[in-house]
Amino acid sequence: MFDVDKIRDDFPILKRKVHGKPLVYLDNAATSQTPQIVIDTIVDYYSNYNANIHRGVHTLSQEATDKYEQARIKIQHHFNAKEAFEIIFTSGTTHSINMIASGFASLLKEGDEIIVSALEHHSNIVPWQMLCEKTGAVLRVIPMNLEGALEMDFYHNMLNKNTKLVFCNHVSNALGTVNPIKEIIDAAHKVGAAVLVDGAQATPHIKPDVQELDVDFYVASAHKLCGPTGMGMLYGKQEWLEKLPPYQGGGEMIATVSFEKTTYAGLPHKFEAGTPNICGGIAFGAAIDYMNTIGFNEIASYENELLTYATNQLLEIEGVKIYGTSTEKTAVISFNIEGIHPYDIGAILDKLGVAVRTGHHCAQPIMDYYKIPGTVRASFSFYNTKTEVDLLIEAVKKAKLMLS
Incomplete structure (x- = not known):
């Protein structure tokens, strides 16, 4: 009951x-509230094993690393990603989207086309406009109707050999509309385009299966899911994440560094430069656990x-x-x-x-x-x-x- x-x-x-x-x-829709079990997880981290991860041989570092990577696996299972390293921890949906936009800057050329929907949050409009300015690609928009639904006939007619990327939210934050993302993904793939789905508003209500959807990228924020602010995730198919360049340079995302050349670490660390929001990642995992118990x-x-x-x-x-x-x-x-x-x-x-x-x-x-x-x-x-x-x-x- x-x-x-x-x-x-x-x-x-x-x-x-x-x-x-x-x-x-x-x-x-702006921010969900936080259950006591997630609050307790945050307090427990700072009270008992606050330490930097992946680098230390001491007990606290190993405990923090284990908890952080366990949280990644929880999120992998929740979204049914094939591999845990396909889950990249970010500061939230906006960070995740910008990471992909930055990566595609080296892959697009003048005349390529990017499609977004008329129902997008600004964070799924502005990065693509910036990307078009850098690359000469053209931004096209799927129109909406008075009911707040997308005009899918227009979308299918927009797709062509020049379409390289399609971006759409799973659920509109302003109207609550659930978009037909499986149809959007399948149609885009037929012309060879990649698809990113903004799941910030969907994930509090829907449990997406990224393999069933066959989506290339899926992004979400912890604070919509009873978790902490400043924490989110990017799911990306392995082949795409290996193809894209790193978003930031620094510690953790490297394999070797010399003044002559740097080589990059494998997934997921390639995209996780610097000390992460360790507590946030662990609390994100706790929030996912809590919502799944409901x-x-x-x-x-x-x-x-x-x-x-x-x-x-x-x-x-x-x-x-x-x-x-x-x-x-x-x-x-x-x-x-x-x-x-x-x-x-x-x-x-x-x-x-x-x-x-x-x-x-x-x-x-x-x-x-x-x-x-x-x-x-x-x-x-x-x-x-x-x-x-x-x-x-x-x-x-x-x-x-x-x-x-």
Whole structure:
């Protein structure tokens, strides 16, 4: 049985108050909250075996190395990567994307084409624009429709022999749309293009199988998965990771160094220059363990209940418009109230203890498409409740009354 009350006991922050009101945390698409078991893992690291890894022969270094590499294996198994060295630890999704963009700078030439979708976060737009400026490649965009879904016919027509790279998020952070990434990957591979999928918003709700998807690169952030900030992962197929040059130079990523020549270490160390976020990697593994004990099928089913309940309740409020109405979506609702700026709604909701996100959500092209300045975004997690949805609805009604 899915016991949300028992799950909520795992999250100490959910017991606090904001402006004298019980916290209703509905900004999970930005950052999920952290369970006590992950907090304990962080404290345990700094209390008992804080040391640098891979280099030391002393006990603390060996213990830290073992825990860090065990976390890599946990993440490998979670995403079903073929090899543990195909998992590269990074500071997060943005770092992972930039790593690949930097690597492809030496592989692209003028006239090559890169495809992104209209639903992308800025971190999956700007690096490719920078890459096109460096290489002379052309950036093309898969358009979206009013429901917030991609126009797949356009995508298939865009693919050609010049297409070298395709980049798409698995789930839109602004709208919650689940994109047909298997179709996107298979079609790209038919013309010889590589595919990177941004899984930052998908991984809290979906358990991707990178081998089944046959994706070339998949990226995610720990802080969306009940883990720490400043930690993430890049999955890459071995053949691609061996083909790409290192992203940074320094310690750890070398095999030999002389003033005449440096040779690089093998995977994954080739892409992990410098002292890593050791504690973050270990805590990432603990967070993955925790979420798997809850179960991703159970998480998806429960969150879909919350999404349906909240959507129906919001639509009963006169003047509310929801953006992103695709039939395939995760537990995210972006909405506005006619005649009221989303920031003003968010500010009042905060005074009532309800935490939502307002603005363009680092997805400004989506807002430009709808011709709006931004939205109010309520994003749900498996530790939210229908009672919290009711509190959100009451807060939105009060905000509307105050601002109308």
